[in-house]
Amino acid sequence: MSKKDKLLGWDVSPYTAKVRSYFNYKQIPYDYNPPSAYTLARKVQPAVGKMIMPTVFKSNGEILQDSSVIIDHYETLFSNKSVIPNGPNQAFATLFIEIFADEWLPMAALHYRWNYKENYDFIISEFGKNALPYFPAFIQKTVAKQFAGKMSGYLPILGITEKMRSHLESTVEKLLSLLDCHFESHRFLLGSQPTIGDFALYGPLYAHLDRDPVPADLIKKHQHLHNWLMTMNGSFSNVTGELEANDSVPDTLIPVLAEMINLETPLLLQTTSAIEQWAQDNPDTNKLPQRLGDSELSLNGKTESRYNLTYGYWMLQRMNDKLANLGELSGSIKPLSQSVHKLGLPIQVELKKARLMRVA
Numbered sequence: 001m002s003k004k005d006k007l008l009g010w011d012v013s014p015y016t017a018k019v020r021s022y023f024n025y026k027q028i029p030y031d032y033n034p035p036s037a038y039t040l041a042r043k044v045q046p047a048v049g050k051m052i053m054p055t056v057f058k059s060n061g062e063i064l065q066d067s068s069v070i071i072d073h074y075e076t077l078f079s080n081k082s083v084i085p086n087g088p089n090q091a092f093a094t095l096f097i098e099i100f101a102d103e104w105l106p107m108a109a110l111h112y113r114w115n116y117k118e119n120y121d122f123i124i125s126e127f128g129k130n131a132l133p134y135f136p137a138f139i140q141k142t143v144a145k146q147f148a149g150k151m152s153g154y155l156p157i158l159g160i161t162e163k164m165r166s167h168l169e170s171t172v173e174k175l176l177s178l179l180d181c182h183f184e185s186h187r188f189l190l191g192s193q194p195t196i197g198d199f200a201l202y203g204p205l206y207a208h209l210d211r212d213p214v215p216a217d218l219i220k221k222h223q224h225l226h227n228w229l230m231t232m233n234g235s236f237s238n239v240t241g242e243l244e245a246n247d248s249v250p251d252t253l254i255p256v257l258a259e260m261i262n263l264e265t266p267l268l269l270q271t272t273s274a275i276e277q278w279a280q281d282n283p284d285t286n287k288l289p290q291r292l293g294d295s296e297l298s299l300n301g302k303t304e305s306r307y308n309l310t311y312g313y314w315m316l317q318r319m320n321d322k323l324a325n326l327g328e329l330s331g332s333i334k335p336l337s338q339s340v341h342k343l344g345l346p347i348q349v350e351l352k353k354a355r356l357m358r359v360a
């Protein structure tokens with residue numbers, strides 16, 4: 001019997017791609033196990049609180065969920081080639097990019113997958129063969145449609161309605177061009193070694209935007225970005241370089257980071273304010289709701305209402321905790337980080353069974 005830890009996830013899942021690429025880079029031995037619907041319902045949900053991926057079932061019986069929790073866990077076990085830099089500027093840059101990739105990019109990932117109808121048959125087939133591997137196609141299809149309905153149902157929850165689509169696309173195109181420009185002169189975000197932001201960014205860019213059939217050239221037309229994606233998709237056997245010296249963040253990454261901060265910080269601000277209010281109103285409750293009312297999404301000056309989701313608060317706290325002992329930010333990162341550092345963290349939370357809990 002295999003003694004390796006098991007990574008449970010599907011190829012269509014961005015957070016699974018994030019962890020898989022990380023494991024490959026760190027040369028962590030693992031088995032890749034796409035979970036069936038039965039495994040998701042009977043093993044994953046009872047263990048981690050939700051039918052969700054990725055999860056890791058360790059050979060010692062431990063079960064881990066949340067891509068960031070998984071990576072943090074293995075960073076303590078495999079401390080060589082750490083994916084979280086020691087310098088505050090580089091740590092801030094890569095951890096914020098992780099937040100952006102995990103929390104903002106799902107809007108783009110879900111939009112391109114579900115609003116381009118040409119993708120539907122492909123995704124239904126992927127969901128079906130993963131969920132019910134030994135069943136006939138017509139049964140796979142029926143079950144897959146239920147998964148599909150749930151996933152596409154996240155679009156309005158995130159504020160991606162008809163009127164926002166073209167603004168989302170132009171925002172994504174701009175970001176991809178900025179990234180392409182960066183990767184023209186740098187192998188990874190922070191030099192010649194990947195960091196956590198690379199893995200997080202790779203997740204949705206690969207698993208949705210590049211892998212889904214349509215739009216076929218969204219990533220591929222950006223040659224340098226596509227080369228980076230291919231490296232992230234491989235074995236990393238020829239990756240031996242280092243981070244930029246002296247905790248510096250490449251000039252070409254500054255506009256990328258600035259754009260990501262401009263897009264994500266207003267959403268985080270609405271989350272932190274709502275949590276502050278919730279904490280005042282509910283002094284005796286520890287379990288935070290997943291949604292605290294609505295917030296406003298703004299793209300190119302067009303606005304739409306969306307759910308004010310609380311999970312991002314935990315990611316922000318996690319970033320702040322990691323930066324706490326690394327020293328002062330400097331150079332062009334310092335002014336960029338100000339709007340992020342202004343975000344208050346009124347309470348301490350922890351992630352338990354896919355829910356945020358106030359730490360007393």
Ligand SMILES: N[C@@H](CCC(=O)N[C@@H](CS)C(=O)NCC(=O)O)C(=O)O
Nearest residue numbers: 013014015051052053054066067068
């Ligand atoms: N923050 C989580 C997000 C995981 C997540 O949303 N996974 C998706 C697939 S990529 C999922 O399983 N969603 C099921 C659902 O939302 O019900 C992580 O980083 O692991």
